[in-house]
Amino acid sequence: MLISTNDFRTGMTIELDGDLYKIINYEHTKPGKGGAFIQTELKNLDTGSTTTKRFRSGEKVNKAYIETKPYQYLYRSGEDFVFMDKETYEQINLNEETLGEAIKYLKENEELELKLYEEEVIGVNIPSSVELAVADAPPAIKGNTISGGSKVVTLETGAEVKVPLFIEAGDILKIDTRTDEYIERV
Structure with missing residues (x-):
């Protein structure tokens, strides 16, 4: 399905030269001289690499139906x-x-x-946050609070996350999957 570059939205997936790209960011620019254009930052869904590409305003591209x-x-x-x-x-x-x-x-x-x-x-x-159990947590060492009061624990899935010192093995934690950060103990 062809769409105009004027319809670009963050998160939209388009097809260029046989590859799929996700629009990470876009900016509509109208210079004083010449035609308007759309400057985009695109992520290749096959390789994971990011690139920037400039489109003429109103140019048609293939929207990928995901x-x-x-x-x-x-x-x-x-x-x-x-x-x-x-x-x-x-x-x-x-x-x-x-x-x-x-x-x-x-x-x-x-x-x-x-x-x-x-x-x-x-x-x-994946959801923006998940609840996972702590599989392995090193003991909190008295006097460690100077370094920010945190330690790295291993979750049941094998992921490692920085958490406050009071977290112990067996605790259920809410984790932000976008930033890999501890939110709260459940």
């Missing part, structure tokens, strides 16, 4: 992560490259939305 479908994360099998389609019960295997940073927050039997483009999985939508 479908989301509910899936359940079942388990890890070697290098693969096994998901089940919630509607058809079919299972698919995805690798770390496809899942990206989301693997730090995958819990078995958790329901998620996978992003598909032309029936191929290109990523996963």
Whole structure:
């Protein structure tokens, strides 16, 4: 589907030269001399690299239709992560490259939305915050409060997060998945 560059929005996915790009940022500029243009910052969804590109105002580009479908994360099998389609019960295997940073927050039997483009999985939508148990927490050492009063703990998924000293193994924590930061103890 062709759209005008005037319709660009942050988070929109477009197709350029056979690759998919997510619009991270855009700015409409009207110089004193010459035509208006849109300066964009784009993230390549295959490689993860970012680039800047300038479009003429009103130029047409292909909007990529990204479908989301509910899936359940079942388990890890070697290098693969096994998901089940919630509607058809079919299972698919995805690798770390496809899942990206989301693997730090995958819990078995958790329901998620996978992003598909032309029936191929290109990523996963994870919630902005998750609740995970602390698997390993070093003891708080008396006198450590000078250094900011924090320590690094390992969560049940293997992710490591900086938390306050009072957090212990077994605690359930709310974590911001966008910044990898501790929010609160649940």
